[in-house]
Amino acid sequence: MKAENEKILVGDAWVYGDNVDTDVIIPARYLTTSAPELLAPHCMEDIDPIFAGEVKAGDIIVGGSNFGCGSSREHAPIAIKASGISCVIAPSFARIFFRNAINIGLPALECPEIAAKKGDRFEINLETGRIENKTSGEIFTARPIPDFLRHLFELGGLAPYVRARLEASS
Amino acid sequence: MLSRSAPRTLAEAIIASHSADEAASGSICRVNVDFAFANDITAAPAIDEFKKMGGRHVFDVKRCAIVPDHFTPNKDIASAEQAKKARRFAREQGMLFWEVGRVGVEHAFLPESGNTLPGEIVIGADSHTCTYGALGAFGTGVGQTDLAAVWVLGETWLRVPETVKVLFRGRPSEWIGGKDMIIALIGKIGVEGARYKSLEFHGEAISALTMDDRFTMANMAIEAGGKCGLFPPDEKALDYANARKTRDFTPIYPDEAARYSETVEIDASSLEPTVALPHLPGNARAAKECSDMEIDQVFIGSCTNGRMRDMELAASALKGRRVHDRVRLMVIPASYEVYNEALDRGWIKIFTQAGASICTPSCGPCMGGHLGILAEGERCVSTSNRNFVGRMGHAKSEVILAGPLVAAASAVTGRVTDPREVFERGESMK
Numbered sequence: 001m002k003a004e005n006e007k008i009l010v011g012d013a014w015v016y017g018d019n020v021d022t023d024v025i026i027p028a029r030y031l032t033t034s035a036p037e038l039l040a041p042h043c044m045e046d047i048d049p050i051f052a053g054e055v056k057a058g059d060i061i062v063g064g065s066n067f068g069c070g071s072s073r074e075h076a077p078i079a080i081k082a083s084g085i086s087c088v089i090a091p092s093f094a095r096i097f098f099r100n101a102i103n104i105g106l107p108a109l110e111c112p113e114i115a116a117k118k119g120d121r122f123e124i125n126l127e128t129g130r131i132e133n134k135t136s137g138e139i140f141t142a143r144p145i146p147d148f149l150r151h152l153f154e155l156g157g158l159a160p161y162v163r164a165r166l167e168a169s170s
Numbered sequence: 171m172l173s174r175s176a177p178r179t180l181a182e183a184i185i186a187s188h189s190a191d192e193a194a195s196g197s198i199c200r201v202n203v204d205f206a207f208a209n210d211i212t213a214a215p216a217i218d219e220f221k222k223m224g225g226r227h228v229f230d231v232k233r234c235a236i237v238p239d240h241f242t243p244n245k246d247i248a249s250a251e252q253a254k255k256a257r258r259f260a261r262e263q264g265m266l267f268w269e270v271g272r273v274g275v276e277h278a279f280l281p282e283s284g285n286t287l288p289g290e291i292v293i294g295a296d297s298h299t300c301t302y303g304a305l306g307a308f309g310t311g312v313g314q315t316d317l318a319a320v321w322v323l324g325e326t327w328l329r330v331p332e333t334v335k336v337l338f339r340g341r342p343s344e345w346i347g348g349k350d351m352i353i354a355l356i357g358k359i360g361v362e363g364a365r366y367k368s369l370e371f372h373g374e375a376i377s378a379l380t381m382d383d384r385f386t387m388a389n390m391a392i393e394a395g396g397k398c399g400l401f402p403p404d405e406k407a408l409d410y411a412n413a414r415k416t417r418d419f420t421p422i423y424p425d426e427a428a429r430y431s432e433t434v435e436i437d438a439s440s441l442e443p444t445v446a447l448p449h450l451p452g453n454a455r456a457a458k459e460c461s462d463m464e465i466d467q468v469f470i471g472s473c474t475n476g477r478m479r480d481m482e483l484a485a486s487a488l489k490g491r492r493v494h495d496r497v498r499l500m501v502i503p504a505s506y507e508v509y510n511e512a513l514d515r516g517w518i519k520i521f522t523q524a525g526a527s528i529c530t531p532s533c534g535p536c537m538g539g540h541l542g543i544l545a546e547g548e549r550c551v552s553t554s555n556r557n558f559v560g561r562m563g564h565a566k567s568e569v570i571l572a573g574p575l576v577a578a579a580s581a582v583t584g585r586v587t588d589p590r591e592v593f594e595r596g597e598s599m600k
Contacts, residue, residue, distance in 0.1 A: 032248030074313030
């Protein structure tokens with residue numbers, strides 16, 4: 001996320017169970033495009049047909065463990081981000097999904113204790129990792145991400161990092 | 171060279187050999203990449219990212235590839251446009267690209283064509299890039315942005331994974347293959363049992379496995395959440411690679427005293443033909459316990475089980491038999507090398523005489539894109555690697571994962587079937 005962007009996110013939760021795989025986040029039948037606006041209408045449709053129609057900009061996803069397992073398709077975090085989701089919180093992420101999310105600038109916060117019910121209002125401080133469930137009053141802390149990844153994220157993703165490397169070498 | 175600080179696992183040793191960094195477990199290292207590729211789905215967005223990054227030339231035209239396999243031959247205008255974009259870029263760059271008729275499923279075709287070799291780091295914009303672990307290569311999947319960065323820089327970053335040592339003791343029966351072994355492992359450790367970690371395979375049962383069975387197992391490391399699934403390259407692996415190599419390579423081995431985060435032991439001699447029920451690859455069950463599950467389709471193919479050994483087992487099982495009237499059997503050799511060999515040996519005729527459909531080498535129905543999509547309520551026994559909700563079609567369809575013998579037996583009976591029920595004991599499956 002770029003420095004000028006908000007570090008405080010406020011949004012309502014969409015809650016899912018363990019092992020949400022990238023095939024259900026965005027089924028392969030839609031992978032004849034990578035255009036975010038064409039992927040978003042199908043996001044989560046095989047496990048939650050309501051999601052794409054009702055998600056509001058700024059909402060968050062609270063997933064279970066191993067969120068984003070399976071296929072390496074970057075279309076998955078792209079579809080989530082294009083749906084308006086501002087942040088995904090889960091006890092653990094599958095590694096490729098996590099990398100992809102950072103690379104495209106979708107905050108993915110690992111928080112083993114996270115607890116939420118659908119529609120709970122959350123306030124999240126991306127700087128400190130403080131996660132407040134304002135509906136239940138519970139407060140959680142996200143695990144810090146490694147410095148190198150934070151650096152990538154603050155640059156706005158991997159593309160600006162590579163561009164800077166190229167410029168420095170030419 | 172850095173002095174050796176500690177004994178290394180195979181993953182640590184390969185990363186250390188490709189990095190100026192220390193490669194301590196858990197640290198993030200910049201590594202040089204030996205081979206980097208995308209498929210026809212991930213290439214188009216990777217090309218967009220490559221351009222956004224200011225990339226002009228891929229780092230090495232002989233080490234960068236696009237493998238059109240997912241929607242091949244193209245199934246509609248949109249997939250044809252994606253493939254066209256990939257093809258044009260590959261031509262402009264002069265990088266590796268193969269057309270339908272000369273290619274195959276990426277993870278079958280690339281090792282077979284000697285493009286991925288022992289001791290290497292292979293990065294692919296496809297999660298099953300872990301398949302190259304069968305050769306003792308650190309293969310791992312990434313998204314298209316990471317892949318584009320590798321194409322530009324010739325390097326990537328990797329967090330040095332902890333390693334789970336997997337010890338398959340004893341000798342399995344002739345009915346057991348790599349698929350039964352890997353499903354049994356995932357059933358035991360769970361679909362995130364190796365999350366962020368490397369799996370390293372050892373034991374008597376591993377030494378006895380064919381290369382094709384090892385590719386099957388390495389392929390599914392990701393289904394346990396693994397970053398890679400590595401086999402220290404023995405003589406079989408080196409013979410395979412030397413017969414096919416497109417460049418020289420240096421095999422790399424773990425140290426005897428390497429430290430593993432845990433060791434998982436499995437008695438291979440007690441394994442039975444195994445399936446993974448919907449909707450997770452870790453839902454392992456003995457095939458014989460699922461014999462009341464009727465099926466509509468069987469798929470034998472994919473980057474998991476579309477190789478010579480799989481075709482050979484399926485052909486030996488189906489010889490002189492008929493696919494059940496209610497069942498559609500799709501056989502898709504994973505490459506043209508496999509296809510041609512299967513033709514030469516008469517296996518394709520065995521399949522068609524049994525009532526199977528043969529399709530051109532591609533991913534086929536595995537990820538629900540093409541060639542054999544399931545309708546609502548349909549159930550498929552598949553030799554592929556994933557059985558997630560909606561993976562092969564309708565959200566209310568089901569995929570049951572199995573090896574080629576269970577798949578062939580199930581095609582004959584029309585329900586999930588232990589091959590020992592259909593084929594006589596002692597019938598040669600070797």
